[in-house]
Amino acid sequence: MLQPVRGTHDVLPEEMRAHRHVSDSARGIAECYGFDEMATPIFEFSSVFARTLGEATDIVEKEMYSFVDQGGDELTLRPENTAGVARCFISNGLAQLAPLKYFYSGPMFRHERPQKGRLRQFHQIGVEYIGVAGPQADIEVIAVGERILYILGIREHTVLELNTLGDEESRAGYRKALVAYFNDYVKDLSDDSRRRLKRNPLRILDSKDAGDCRIVAGAPEFKDFLNAYSVDFFAQVKAGLDLLSIGYEINPRLVRGLDYYCHTAFEFTTTQLGAQSAVLAGGRYDGLIETLGGPSTPGVGWAAGIERLAMLANDVPKPRRPIAVVPIGADAEAPALKLSEELRRAGFRVDVGDSGNLRKRMRRANKVNAVAAILMGEDELAQGVVTVRDMESGDQESTATGSVVAQLSRYR
Numbered sequence: 379m380l381q382p383v384r385g386t387h388d389v390l391p392e393e394m395r396a397h398r399h400v401s402d403s404a405r406g407i408a409e410c411y412g413f414d415e416m417a418t419p420i421f422e423f424s425s426v427f428a429r430t431l432g433e434a435t436d437i438v439e440k441e442m443y444s445f446v447d448q449g450g451d452e453l454t455l456r457p458e459n460t461a462g463v464a465r466c467f468i469s470n471g472l473a474q475l476a477p478l479k480y481f482y483s484g485p486m487f488r489h490e491r492p493q494k495g496r497l498r499q500f501h502q503i504g505v506e507y508i509g510v511a512g513p514q515a516d517i518e519v520i521a522v523g524e525r526i527l528y529i530l531g532i533r534e535h536t537v538l539e540l541n542t543l544g545d546e547e548s549r550a551g552y553r554k555a556l557v558a559y560f561n562d563y564v565k566d567l568s569d570d571s572r573r574r575l576k577r578n579p580l581r582i583l584d585s586k587d588a589g590d591c592r593i594v595a596g597a598p599e600f601k602d603f604l605n606a607y608s609v610d611f612f613a614q615v616k617a618g619l620d621l622l623s624i625g626y627e628i629n630p631r632l633v634r635g636l637d638y639y640c641h642t643a644f645e646f647t648t649t650q651l652g653a654q655s656a657v658l659a660g661g662r663y664d665g666l667i668e669t670l671g672g673p674s675t676p677g678v679g680w681a682a683g684i685e686r687l688a689m690l691a692n693d694v695p696k697p698r699r700p701i702a703v704v705p706i707g708a709d710a711e712a713p714a715l716k717l718s719e720e721l722r723r724a725g726f727r728v729d730v731g732d733s734g735n736l737r738k739r740m741r742r743a744n745k746v747n748a749v750a751a752i753l754m755g756e757d758e759l760a761q762g763v764v765t766v767r768d769m770e771s772g773d774q775e776s777t778a779t780g781s782v783v784a785q786l787s788r789y790r
Protein backbone atom coordinates (compact mmCIF):
# COMPACT_ATOMS: atom_id res chain seq x y z
CA MET A 379 0.00 0.00 0.00
CA LEU A 380 1.19 3.49 -0.85
CA GLN A 381 1.80 5.36 2.39
CA PRO A 382 2.55 9.01 3.13
CA VAL A 383 6.14 9.81 4.11
CA ARG A 384 6.90 8.78 7.70
CA GLY A 385 6.03 11.55 10.13
CA THR A 386 3.62 13.23 7.72
CA HIS A 387 -0.07 12.62 7.65
CA ASP A 388 -3.19 13.48 5.74
CA VAL A 389 -5.49 15.92 7.44
CA LEU A 390 -8.99 14.67 6.72
CA PRO A 391 -12.06 16.90 7.16
CA GLU A 392 -12.79 16.14 10.81
CA GLU A 393 -9.24 16.92 11.88
CA MET A 394 -9.08 19.82 9.45
CA ARG A 395 -12.06 21.37 11.21
CA ALA A 396 -10.20 21.09 14.51
CA HIS A 397 -7.11 22.70 12.94
CA ARG A 398 -9.23 25.48 11.48
CA HIS A 399 -10.92 26.01 14.82
CA VAL A 400 -7.49 26.46 16.43
CA SER A 401 -6.03 28.75 13.77
CA ASP A 402 -9.20 30.80 13.19
CA SER A 403 -9.70 31.35 16.92
CA ALA A 404 -6.06 32.28 17.34
CA ARG A 405 -6.11 34.65 14.36
CA GLY A 406 -9.20 36.42 15.70
CA ILE A 407 -7.76 36.84 19.17
CA ALA A 408 -4.35 37.91 17.87
CA GLU A 409 -6.13 40.59 15.85
CA CYS A 410 -7.75 41.93 19.02
CA TYR A 411 -4.25 42.36 20.42
CA GLY A 412 -3.12 44.17 17.27
CA PHE A 413 -1.24 41.36 15.50
CA ASP A 414 -1.61 41.29 11.70
CA GLU A 415 -1.31 38.05 9.79
CA MET A 416 1.61 37.61 7.41
CA ALA A 417 3.43 34.69 5.81
CA THR A 418 6.99 33.94 4.82
CA PRO A 419 8.05 31.25 2.31
CA ILE A 420 8.07 27.64 3.40
CA PHE A 421 11.70 27.33 2.36
CA GLU A 422 14.61 29.68 2.90
CA PHE A 423 18.33 29.62 2.27
CA SER A 424 19.77 27.14 4.76
CA SER A 425 22.01 29.88 6.16
CA VAL A 426 18.93 31.68 7.57
CA PHE A 427 18.42 28.80 10.00
CA ALA A 428 22.05 27.82 10.48
CA ARG A 429 22.87 31.35 11.59
CA THR A 430 19.86 32.05 13.73
CA LEU A 431 19.25 28.70 15.37
CA GLY A 432 22.92 28.24 16.23
CA GLU A 433 25.07 25.22 15.61
CA ALA A 434 24.70 23.23 18.79
CA THR A 435 20.91 22.92 18.75
CA ASP A 436 18.81 19.85 18.05
CA ILE A 437 17.17 21.53 15.11
CA VAL A 438 20.36 22.45 13.27
CA GLU A 439 22.27 19.35 14.32
CA LYS A 440 19.75 16.77 13.21
CA GLU A 441 16.26 18.00 12.44
CA MET A 442 16.53 20.15 9.31
CA TYR A 443 15.18 19.11 5.94
CA SER A 444 17.89 20.59 3.75
CA PHE A 445 18.54 20.08 0.08
CA VAL A 446 20.35 21.54 -2.87
CA ASP A 447 17.97 22.59 -5.63
CA GLN A 448 18.49 22.36 -9.40
CA GLY A 449 20.18 25.75 -9.42
CA GLY A 450 22.66 24.74 -6.73
CA ASP A 451 21.08 26.79 -3.94
CA GLU A 452 21.24 25.29 -0.45
CA LEU A 453 17.71 25.42 0.88
CA THR A 454 15.90 24.25 4.00
CA LEU A 455 12.22 23.65 4.70
CA ARG A 456 11.50 25.96 7.61
CA PRO A 457 11.67 24.18 10.99
CA GLU A 458 10.18 27.24 12.71
CA ASN A 459 9.12 30.70 11.61
CA THR A 460 10.92 33.24 13.77
CA ALA A 461 14.07 33.11 11.65
CA GLY A 462 11.97 33.61 8.50
CA VAL A 463 10.17 36.59 10.01
CA ALA A 464 13.50 38.13 11.05
CA ARG A 465 14.85 37.57 7.52
CA CYS A 466 11.68 39.15 6.12
CA PHE A 467 12.12 42.16 8.42
CA ILE A 468 15.58 42.72 6.96
CA SER A 469 14.75 41.90 3.31
CA ASN A 470 11.83 44.33 3.25
CA GLY A 471 13.57 47.09 5.18
CA LEU A 472 10.81 47.09 7.78
CA ALA A 473 12.87 48.78 10.49
CA GLN A 474 11.27 52.15 9.85
CA LEU A 475 7.82 50.66 10.40
CA ALA A 476 8.68 49.13 13.77
CA PRO A 477 7.17 48.32 16.18
CA LEU A 478 5.50 45.52 14.24
CA LYS A 479 3.14 42.84 15.47
CA TYR A 480 2.74 39.75 13.32
CA PHE A 481 0.66 36.59 13.48
CA TYR A 482 1.38 33.56 11.31
CA SER A 483 0.04 30.06 10.76
CA GLY A 484 1.43 27.30 8.58
CA PRO A 485 3.45 24.12 8.14
CA MET A 486 6.90 23.50 9.65
CA PHE A 487 9.28 20.60 9.02
CA ARG A 488 11.61 18.78 11.38
CA HIS A 489 13.23 15.40 10.97
CA GLU A 490 12.36 13.99 14.39
CA ARG A 491 11.23 10.61 15.66
CA PRO A 492 7.49 10.59 14.95
CA GLN A 493 5.11 9.84 17.81
CA LYS A 494 1.82 11.17 19.16
CA GLY A 495 2.00 14.97 18.93
CA ARG A 496 5.36 14.85 17.17
CA LEU A 497 5.41 14.92 13.40
CA ARG A 498 7.88 15.69 10.65
CA GLN A 499 5.46 18.02 8.94
CA PHE A 500 3.45 19.80 11.59
CA HIS A 501 1.73 23.17 11.82
CA GLN A 502 2.28 26.15 14.02
CA ILE A 503 0.56 29.35 14.88
CA GLY A 504 2.73 32.07 16.33
CA VAL A 505 3.20 35.74 17.03
CA GLU A 506 6.21 38.04 16.84
CA TYR A 507 6.36 41.50 18.42
CA ILE A 508 9.33 43.30 16.91
CA GLY A 509 10.91 46.58 17.93
CA VAL A 510 9.93 47.00 21.59
CA ALA A 511 12.67 46.54 24.17
CA GLY A 512 10.53 46.98 27.27
CA PRO A 513 8.70 44.31 29.28
CA GLN A 514 5.26 45.49 28.15
CA ALA A 515 5.85 43.59 24.90
CA ASP A 516 6.67 40.39 26.79
CA ILE A 517 3.50 40.79 28.85
CA GLU A 518 1.32 41.35 25.79
CA VAL A 519 2.82 38.43 23.93
CA ILE A 520 2.19 36.09 26.86
CA ALA A 521 -1.29 37.53 27.36
CA VAL A 522 -2.36 36.85 23.77
CA GLY A 523 -1.04 33.28 24.03
CA GLU A 524 -2.85 32.66 27.29
CA ARG A 525 -6.07 34.13 25.88
CA ILE A 526 -5.92 31.81 22.88
CA LEU A 527 -5.46 28.79 25.15
CA TYR A 528 -8.34 30.01 27.29
CA ILE A 529 -10.73 30.43 24.37
CA LEU A 530 -9.83 26.95 23.10
CA GLY A 531 -10.61 25.49 26.53
CA ILE A 532 -6.99 24.44 27.03
CA ARG A 533 -5.70 26.97 29.53
CA GLU A 534 -7.02 25.07 32.56
CA HIS A 535 -5.00 22.03 31.51
CA THR A 536 -1.75 23.95 31.27
CA VAL A 537 0.83 25.55 33.50
CA LEU A 538 2.69 28.66 32.40
CA GLU A 539 6.34 28.08 33.16
CA LEU A 540 8.37 31.25 33.29
CA ASN A 541 12.04 32.10 33.57
CA THR A 542 14.47 34.85 32.76
CA LEU A 543 17.71 34.48 30.89
CA GLY A 544 18.79 37.99 31.82
CA ASP A 545 20.74 40.36 29.60
CA GLU A 546 24.04 39.68 27.89
CA GLU A 547 26.17 40.57 30.89
CA SER A 548 24.18 38.29 33.20
CA ARG A 549 24.34 35.42 30.74
CA ALA A 550 28.09 35.75 30.28
CA GLY A 551 28.63 35.44 34.05
CA TYR A 552 26.26 32.49 34.28
CA ARG A 553 27.82 30.72 31.33
CA LYS A 554 31.24 30.95 32.97
CA ALA A 555 29.91 29.50 36.21
CA LEU A 556 28.18 26.67 34.37
CA VAL A 557 31.28 25.75 32.41
CA ALA A 558 33.32 25.67 35.63
CA TYR A 559 30.68 23.47 37.31
CA PHE A 560 30.16 21.01 34.43
CA ASN A 561 33.89 20.72 33.84
CA ASP A 562 34.11 18.89 37.18
CA TYR A 563 31.66 16.26 35.85
CA VAL A 564 32.83 16.12 32.28
CA LYS A 565 33.43 12.35 32.39
CA ASP A 566 29.86 11.66 33.55
CA LEU A 567 28.06 13.86 31.04
CA SER A 568 26.37 12.39 27.97
CA ASP A 569 28.20 12.75 24.67
CA ASP A 570 25.70 15.36 23.55
CA SER A 571 26.21 17.42 26.66
CA ARG A 572 30.00 17.15 26.44
CA ARG A 573 29.72 18.76 23.04
CA ARG A 574 27.33 21.40 24.36
CA LEU A 575 29.79 22.24 27.13
CA LYS A 576 32.17 23.64 24.53
CA ARG A 577 29.65 25.32 22.29
CA ASN A 578 26.47 25.97 24.14
CA PRO A 579 26.64 25.09 27.87
CA LEU A 580 23.18 26.49 28.71
CA ARG A 581 21.67 23.74 26.60
CA ILE A 582 22.93 21.13 29.07
CA LEU A 583 20.26 22.38 31.49
CA ASP A 584 17.71 21.27 28.90
CA SER A 585 19.10 17.72 28.54
CA LYS A 586 16.67 14.84 28.92
CA ASP A 587 19.44 12.31 29.65
CA ALA A 588 18.91 10.87 33.17
CA GLY A 589 22.62 11.08 34.07
CA ASP A 590 22.78 14.68 32.90
CA CYS A 591 19.68 15.52 34.91
CA ARG A 592 21.34 14.34 38.15
CA ILE A 593 24.32 16.59 37.47
CA VAL A 594 22.14 19.49 36.37
CA ALA A 595 20.24 19.29 39.68
CA GLY A 596 23.29 20.65 41.49
CA ALA A 597 24.25 23.26 38.92
CA PRO A 598 24.45 26.96 39.81
CA GLU A 599 21.20 28.86 39.32
CA PHE A 600 20.70 31.73 36.95
CA LYS A 601 19.08 33.94 39.54
CA ASP A 602 22.39 34.32 41.36
CA PHE A 603 23.95 35.84 38.24
CA LEU A 604 21.28 38.32 37.17
CA ASN A 605 22.31 41.97 37.27
CA ALA A 606 20.01 44.70 38.56
CA TYR A 607 18.59 45.56 35.13
CA SER A 608 17.66 41.94 34.46
CA VAL A 609 16.11 41.47 37.90
CA ASP A 610 14.02 44.59 37.40
CA PHE A 611 12.96 43.57 33.89
CA PHE A 612 11.76 40.21 35.16
CA ALA A 613 9.98 41.85 38.09
CA GLN A 614 8.05 44.05 35.66
CA VAL A 615 7.04 41.07 33.54
CA LYS A 616 5.79 39.24 36.61
CA ALA A 617 3.95 42.32 37.86
CA GLY A 618 2.20 42.66 34.49
CA LEU A 619 1.13 39.03 34.54
CA ASP A 620 -0.11 39.45 38.11
CA LEU A 621 -2.10 42.50 37.07
CA LEU A 622 -3.78 40.45 34.33
CA SER A 623 -4.31 37.50 36.71
CA ILE A 624 -2.19 35.24 34.52
CA GLY A 625 -0.85 32.53 36.80
CA TYR A 626 2.67 31.17 36.31
CA GLU A 627 5.33 29.02 37.92
CA ILE A 628 8.97 29.97 37.90
CA ASN A 629 11.07 27.25 36.30
CA PRO A 630 14.75 28.10 36.64
CA ARG A 631 15.64 25.22 34.27
CA LEU A 632 13.68 26.67 31.37
CA VAL A 633 16.38 27.84 28.99
CA ARG A 634 16.99 28.63 25.38
CA GLY A 635 20.58 28.03 24.58
CA LEU A 636 21.21 30.65 21.96
CA ASP A 637 23.07 33.87 22.50
CA TYR A 638 20.38 36.09 21.11
CA TYR A 639 17.74 34.82 23.55
CA CYS A 640 17.45 36.98 26.62
CA HIS A 641 15.19 37.95 29.47
CA THR A 642 11.79 36.29 29.28
CA ALA A 643 11.50 32.59 28.41
CA PHE A 644 8.16 30.83 28.82
CA GLU A 645 6.30 27.69 27.97
CA PHE A 646 2.71 26.59 28.52
CA THR A 647 2.97 22.89 29.34
CA THR A 648 0.40 20.16 29.87
CA THR A 649 0.36 16.66 31.30
CA GLN A 650 -2.38 15.61 28.88
CA LEU A 651 -0.28 14.78 25.84
CA GLY A 652 1.95 12.03 27.15
CA ALA A 653 5.61 12.68 26.53
CA GLN A 654 4.87 15.86 24.59
CA SER A 655 4.33 18.49 27.23
CA ALA A 656 4.94 21.79 25.46
CA VAL A 657 1.97 23.36 23.74
CA LEU A 658 3.08 26.97 23.36
CA ALA A 659 6.62 28.23 23.83
CA GLY A 660 8.43 31.48 23.34
CA GLY A 661 10.67 34.19 24.60
CA ARG A 662 12.62 37.34 23.91
CA TYR A 663 15.23 37.33 21.14
CA ASP A 664 16.83 40.79 21.13
CA GLY A 665 19.97 39.76 19.23
CA LEU A 666 18.35 37.70 16.49
CA ILE A 667 17.86 40.29 13.75
CA GLU A 668 21.39 41.59 14.25
CA THR A 669 22.72 38.02 14.04
CA LEU A 670 21.16 37.83 10.58
CA GLY A 671 22.87 41.03 9.52
CA GLY A 672 20.03 43.47 10.19
CA PRO A 673 19.84 46.54 12.42
CA SER A 674 19.90 45.80 16.15
CA THR A 675 16.20 45.29 16.90
CA PRO A 676 14.55 43.71 19.94
CA GLY A 677 11.80 41.14 19.59
CA VAL A 678 9.67 38.70 21.53
CA GLY A 679 7.27 35.99 20.37
CA TRP A 680 6.00 32.44 20.67
CA ALA A 681 4.92 29.49 18.59
CA ALA A 682 2.41 26.74 19.31
CA GLY A 683 1.78 23.41 17.62
CA ILE A 684 -1.64 23.29 15.95
CA GLU A 685 -1.81 19.46 16.14
CA ARG A 686 -1.20 19.53 19.89
CA LEU A 687 -3.72 22.33 20.42
CA ALA A 688 -6.29 20.58 18.23
CA MET A 689 -6.00 17.39 20.29
CA LEU A 690 -6.79 19.36 23.44
CA ALA A 691 -9.35 21.83 22.13
CA ASN A 692 -13.01 21.71 23.16
CA ASP A 693 -16.06 22.68 21.17
CA VAL A 694 -14.74 22.14 17.68
CA PRO A 695 -17.61 23.33 15.48
CA LYS A 696 -19.52 20.56 13.73
CA PRO A 697 -19.89 20.68 9.96
CA ARG A 698 -22.82 22.77 8.80
CA ARG A 699 -25.93 20.65 8.22
CA PRO A 700 -27.02 20.65 4.57
CA ILE A 701 -30.38 20.87 2.89
CA ALA A 702 -30.91 17.65 0.90
CA VAL A 703 -32.50 18.18 -2.49
CA VAL A 704 -34.29 14.98 -3.54
CA PRO A 705 -35.55 14.74 -7.13
CA ILE A 706 -37.98 11.89 -7.66
CA GLY A 707 -37.93 10.62 -11.23
CA ALA A 708 -35.90 11.67 -14.25
CA ASP A 709 -38.01 14.75 -15.04
CA ALA A 710 -37.21 16.21 -11.63
CA GLU A 711 -33.44 16.15 -12.17
CA ALA A 712 -33.19 19.43 -14.07
CA PRO A 713 -35.46 21.44 -11.72
CA ALA A 714 -33.53 19.93 -8.77
CA LEU A 715 -30.26 21.11 -10.24
CA LYS A 716 -31.69 24.58 -10.71
CA LEU A 717 -33.13 24.79 -7.19
CA SER A 718 -29.87 23.50 -5.68
CA GLU A 719 -27.95 26.25 -7.41
CA GLU A 720 -30.44 28.86 -6.21
CA LEU A 721 -30.14 27.63 -2.61
CA ARG A 722 -26.35 27.53 -2.78
CA ARG A 723 -26.25 31.09 -4.10
CA ALA A 724 -28.48 32.04 -1.16
CA GLY A 725 -25.80 30.62 1.15
CA PHE A 726 -27.25 27.22 2.05
CA ARG A 727 -25.14 24.10 2.11
CA VAL A 728 -26.90 21.74 -0.29
CA ASP A 729 -26.46 18.04 -0.86
CA VAL A 730 -27.91 16.42 -3.97
CA GLY A 731 -27.62 12.66 -3.91
CA ASP A 732 -26.08 11.73 -7.23
CA SER A 733 -28.62 9.04 -8.20
CA GLY A 734 -31.08 6.46 -6.94
CA ASN A 735 -34.71 6.14 -5.95
CA LEU A 736 -36.45 8.00 -3.16
CA ARG A 737 -35.42 5.52 -0.46
CA LYS A 738 -31.78 5.58 -1.41
CA ARG A 739 -31.74 9.35 -1.56
CA MET A 740 -33.44 9.71 1.84
CA ARG A 741 -30.85 7.34 3.31
CA ARG A 742 -28.23 9.63 1.88
CA ALA A 743 -30.00 12.70 3.36
CA ASN A 744 -29.81 11.03 6.80
CA LYS A 745 -26.21 10.08 6.32
CA VAL A 746 -25.16 13.65 5.53
CA ASN A 747 -27.18 14.80 8.57
CA ALA A 748 -29.46 17.01 6.47
CA VAL A 749 -31.52 19.45 8.47
CA ALA A 750 -34.30 19.39 5.86
CA ALA A 751 -35.05 17.61 2.62
CA ILE A 752 -36.78 19.08 -0.40
CA LEU A 753 -38.76 16.42 -2.20
CA MET A 754 -39.43 17.13 -5.86
CA GLY A 755 -41.86 14.68 -7.43
CA GLU A 756 -43.46 14.90 -10.83
CA ASP A 757 -46.94 15.74 -9.50
CA GLU A 758 -45.55 18.46 -7.30
CA LEU A 759 -43.55 19.97 -10.11
CA ALA A 760 -46.64 20.01 -12.30
CA GLN A 761 -48.32 22.13 -9.60
CA GLY A 762 -45.27 24.39 -9.15
CA VAL A 763 -44.60 23.25 -5.58
CA VAL A 764 -42.08 21.16 -3.65
CA THR A 765 -42.36 19.35 -0.31
CA VAL A 766 -40.11 20.55 2.49
CA ARG A 767 -39.52 17.83 5.07
CA ASP A 768 -38.05 18.70 8.45
CA MET A 769 -35.58 15.89 9.12
CA GLU A 770 -35.87 16.17 12.92
CA SER A 771 -39.66 16.14 13.29
CA GLY A 772 -40.58 14.46 10.04
CA ASP A 773 -43.16 17.23 9.42
CA GLN A 774 -43.78 17.97 5.77
CA GLU A 775 -45.27 20.96 4.07
CA SER A 776 -45.89 21.98 0.53
CA THR A 777 -44.26 25.22 -0.65
CA ALA A 778 -44.38 27.12 -3.92
CA THR A 779 -41.13 26.56 -5.82
CA GLY A 780 -40.61 30.33 -5.97
CA SER A 781 -40.64 30.78 -2.19
CA VAL A 782 -38.42 27.89 -1.07
CA VAL A 783 -35.50 30.13 -0.16
CA ALA A 784 -37.70 32.25 2.13
CA GLN A 785 -39.35 29.14 3.55
CA LEU A 786 -35.97 27.67 4.49
CA SER A 787 -34.72 30.74 6.34
CA ARG A 788 -35.40 29.05 9.70
CA TYR A 789 -32.68 26.49 8.84
CA ARG A 790 -29.95 29.07 8.43
Ligand code: ATP
Nearest residue numbers: 488490495496497500656657658659681682683686
Ligand atom coordinates in the same frame (compact mmCIF):
# COMPACT_ATOMS: atom_id res chain seq x y z
P1 ATP B 1 9.58 19.80 22.04
O1 ATP B 1 10.25 20.05 23.36
O2 ATP B 1 8.24 19.12 22.18
O3 ATP B 1 10.48 19.16 21.02
P2 ATP B 1 10.32 22.32 20.93
O4 ATP B 1 10.99 22.99 22.06
O5 ATP B 1 11.14 21.69 19.88
O6 ATP B 1 9.24 21.26 21.48
P3 ATP B 1 9.46 24.78 19.75
O7 ATP B 1 10.55 24.79 18.78
O8 ATP B 1 9.47 25.72 20.90
O9 ATP B 1 9.25 23.29 20.30
O10 ATP B 1 8.06 24.88 18.95
C1 ATP B 1 6.87 25.43 19.56
C2 ATP B 1 5.75 24.42 19.57
O11 ATP B 1 5.62 23.73 18.34
C3 ATP B 1 5.90 23.30 20.60
O12 ATP B 1 5.51 23.76 21.84
C4 ATP B 1 4.94 22.26 20.06
O13 ATP B 1 3.60 22.56 20.39
C5 ATP B 1 5.10 22.42 18.57
N1 ATP B 1 6.02 21.42 17.99
C6 ATP B 1 7.37 21.45 17.97
N2 ATP B 1 7.89 20.38 17.31
C7 ATP B 1 6.81 19.65 16.90
C8 ATP B 1 6.65 18.45 16.14
N3 ATP B 1 7.70 17.78 15.67
N4 ATP B 1 5.40 17.98 15.90
C9 ATP B 1 4.32 18.67 16.35
N5 ATP B 1 4.40 19.81 17.05
C10 ATP B 1 5.62 20.31 17.33
Ligand code: MG
Nearest residue numbers: 436437488490
Ligand atom coordinates in the same frame (compact mmCIF):
# COMPACT_ATOMS: atom_id res chain seq x y z
MG1 MG C 1 11.90 19.78 19.58
